[in-house]
Amino acid sequence: MIYALLFWEFLKIGLFAVGGGLAALPFLYNLSDHYNWFNYHELIDMIAVAESTPGPLGINMATYIGFKVAGVGGSLVASLSLILPSIAITTIICTMLKRFRESKQVQWAFYGLRPAVAGLIGAIALSLLQIAIFKENFRFGAAVDIKALLLSLLLLPAVFKLKQHPIVYIALAALVGIIFKF
Amino acid sequence: MAAIWAGDIMRNHEFRIMKKVGLLQIFLSFAKVGALTFGGGYAMLPLLQKEAVERHNWLTDNDISDYYALAQCSPGLIAVNMAVYIAYPLRGLAGVVAAALGVIAPSVLIILLLATLLQTLSHIELITHAFAAIRAAVAVLVIQAVYRLYKNGIVDTPTQIIFILTLIAGVLNIISPVLMILIAAFSGIIIQIIKKRKAGDGQ
Numbered sequence: 281m282i283y284a285l286l287f288w289e290f291l292k293i294g295l296f297a298v299g300g301g302l303a304a305l306p307f308l309y310n311l312s313d314h315y316n317w318f319n320y321h322e323l324i325d326m327i328a329v330a331e332s333t334p335g336p337l338g339i340n341m342a343t344y345i346g347f348k349v350a351g352v353g354g355s356l357v358a359s360l361s362l363i364l365p366s367i368a369i370t371t372i373i374c375t376m377l378k379r380f381r382e383s384k385q386v387q388w389a390f391y392g393l394r395p396a397v398a399g400l401i402g403a404i405a406l407s408l409l410q411i412a413i414f415k416e417n418f419r420f421g422a423a424v425d426i427k428a429l430l431l432s433l434l435l436l437p438a439v440f441k442l443k444q445h446p447i448v449y450i451a452l453a454a455l456v457g458i459i460f461k462f
Numbered sequence: 463m464a465a466i467w468a469g470d471i472m473r474n475h476e477f478r479i480m481k482k483v484g485l486l487q488i489f490l491s492f493a494k495v496g497a498l499t500f501g502g503g504y505a506m507l508p509l510l511q512k513e514a515v516e517r518h519n520w521l522t523d524n525d526i527s528d529y530y531a532l533a534q535c536s537p538g539l540i541a542v543n544m545a546v547y548i549a550y551p552l553r554g555l556a557g558v559v560a561a562a563l564g565v566i567a568p569s570v571l572i573i574l575l576l577a578t579l580l581q582t583l584s585h586i587e588l589i590t591h592a593f594a595a596i597r598a599a600v601a602v603l604v605i606q607a608v609y610r611l612y613k614n615g616i617v618d619t620p621t622q623i624i625f626i627l628t629l630i631a632g633v634l635n636i637i638s639p640v641l642m643i644l645i646a647a648f649s650g651i652i653i654q655i656i657k658k659r660k661a662g663d664g665q
Binding site: 367385411 | 496497498499500501503504507508509512524527528530531532533534536537538539540541542543546547550551555558559562565566568569570572573574576577588589591592593594595596597598599600601602603604605606607608609611612614615616617621622624625626627628629630631632633639642643645646647648649650651653654655
């Protein structure tokens with residue numbers, strides 16, 4: 281029963297992949313080894329598609345694999361079973377969090393966590409900027425994408441000063457990218 | 463039950479939510495965030511700050527930061543975990559389901575659409591150009607999101623040091639984020655205990 285198999289496999293990924301969409305990758309390689317659903321090459325294509333479409337990475341991959349294996353029904357089974365453990369476990373944490381969040385120790389932990397989250401996402405922001413601005417992976421003498429650099433420099437003060445909804449900047453950038461052939 | 467949750471929110475946050483938030487409102491807000499998130503869970507932050515903090519006053523920038531730390535350590539997708547953490551205080555389990563389905567609905571629809579047209583669509587030049595520029599915009603948006611987290615989270619010298627250390631560790635990619643978050647939480651507790659001790663000695 282292909283639906284049951286999809287359900288079970290993606291439930292496992294949802295349960296054990298800690299740390300976001302890319303953490304699901306090793307599990308997907310494993311899937312590729314076990315079943316004839318897709319090969320490594322298709323997996324890399326899937327990552328490219330998932331990276332360039334909106335939404336959580338894991339959901340994009342699950343939907344795509346589910347569709348490939350068992351059509352629209354398969355994609356729904358795969359994506360829903362992927363989020364089921366998240367919903368269950370996180371809801372349980374929520375019920376406990378309500379009680380613990382005001383305790384002194386938890387407050388102290390968050391005092392250390394907040395700057396760490398800012399630092400971690402700061403590092404991601406830098407790597408995003410690097411990917412956007414340099415044509416190849418960063419190394420000395422790597423070709424700078426002048427258009428992307430200019431766009432970033434123009435957007436930076438706009439984002440800080442104008443405080444529009446992010447959709448405004450994303451749509452604007454898409455338009456600029458198409459017009460100026462990024 | 464709703465009254466109990468509302469009471470919790472009132473204790474947790476500065477602002478007051480008196481009206482019950484509609485499930486459709488939760489679903490649509492998270493669908494919007496899901497549709498506009500290009501990249502991993504971190505790319506949601508600017509959108510969540512706009513939708514959930516500024517627009518609806520459901521929570522604060524600090525809450526977002528706390529939930530992000532928890533979402534990274536909880537199993538599953540960061541985006542779904544964030545949706546659950548934000549929606550639970552609003553409407554309990556029903557809110558959680560609405561938010562989780564909302565955040566994944568646009569992805570599922572778009573991928574299904576793409577999967578049927580994939581071979582042709584992924585090579586269309588226009589889309590490549592658009593995404594190259596969107597990447598730059600997402601980078602700038604995430605930088606602004608970090609600035610907001612920085613303003614709220616860095617309150618003294620120890621937090622400044624934690625920020626710099628995690629930034630460096632993140633750039634060098636030497637420790638897994640989960641481990642870094644555990645270390646940071648532990649350090650926070652230790653630093654506060656030392657602070658209390660010092661304050662006690664001074665008296």
